[in-house]
Amino acid sequence: MFEVIAAGGWLMLPIILCSVAVLAISAERYWSLNPGKIAPRHLLAQVWGWIKNNELNAERLKELKQSSPLGEILSAGLSNSRYGREIMKDSIEEAANKVIHDLERFIGVLGTIAAVTPLLGLLGTVFGMIEVFNAIMIKGSGNAGVLAGGISQALITTAAGLCVAIPAMILHRYFQRHIDTLVVTMEEEAIKLVDALHSDRRVDVKTKR
Template structure:
C-alpha cells in the first residue's frame, strides 16, 4: 500500500492531507452536532415552568444561555420579551443566526474537499500520462509492459482522489441534513415561546 502511495507521485500528499482533514472534521462535527445537546427536548418545558412560577431572573437567564445553543436563542428572546412580539422575534432571529453559523462551522470544508480531491487526482494522472508519453518518445512503443505500468501508476492519484471525495461528499450532506433538522427543531421551540408570551392563542407546553 505504501509503495502504491509513493508511486502515485507528489500529489498523493495533498490528497492524503485532505483525507486526514475529512476524518478530523467528521469526528468533531459528529460529536458536536448532537441534537440532544443542542436542542434538549425538555428545555422549553423547564423555561415555561420558570415563567409560570415567577422564577425567571437574571441568574436563570444566564443559566439558560449557557446550557445549550437552543438555550442561547430562548434566552435572547426572553431578555427582550417585554419590548413586544416583534422585538422578541428579532432577538431570537439574531441569536439563531449566530447559533447556525456555529453549527455550520467546518461543514463547508467537507464540500470543498469533495470537489477538490478528484481534481487533484486528475492533475496527478495528467502529470503521470505526460511522463508516460515522454517515455514513449525516448524508448518507443516496443516495451508495452513499461507503458502499461506507467499508465496504471498515473491512475493511482485519480483513484485516491475519488476515495477521499466520495466519503467527504457523503459526510457533507449528512451533516447538512442534520443541521437542517436541528434548525427546524429550534425554530419550532422558539415560535412556541414567542406565541406563548405574545399571543391570544396560548400554547400548551408539556412539562416532563
C-alpha cells in the same frame, strides 16, 4: 500499501491530508451535533416553569444561554420579550443566525474537499500521461516498464481522489441535512415561546417533539 502510495507520486500527499481532514471533521461534527446537546428535549418546559413561578432572572438567563444552542436562542428572546412580539422575534433571529453559523462550522470544508480531491486525482492522471508520452518520445514504445509506471501513477491518483471525494460528499450532505433538522426543531421551540408570551392563542410548551 506504502508502495502504492509512493507509486501515485507527490499528489498523493494532499489527497491523504484531505482524507485525514475528512475523518477529523466528521468525528468532531458527529460529536458536536448531538441533538440532546443542541436542543435539549425538555428545555422549553423548564423555561416555562421558571416564567410561571416568577423564577426567571438574570442568573437564570445566563444559565440558560450557556446551557445549549437552543438555550442561547431562547435567552435572547426572553431578554427582549418586554419590548413586544416583533422585537423578541428579531432577537431570536439574530441569535439563531449565530447558532446556525456555529453548527455549520467545518461543513463547508467537507464540501470543498469533495470537490477538490477528484481534481487532484485528475491532475495526477494528467501528470502520469505526460510521463508516458515523454517516455515514448525518448525511448520509444518498447519500454513497457516506463509506460506502466506512468499509467500506474495516473490510475492510482484518480482512484485515491475518488475514494476521498465520495465519502466526503456523502458526509457533507448528511451533516447539512442533520443541521437543517436541528434548525427546524429550534425554530419550532422558539415560536412556541413567542406565542406563549405574546399571543392569545393557547400554546402547550410541554408538547413533545
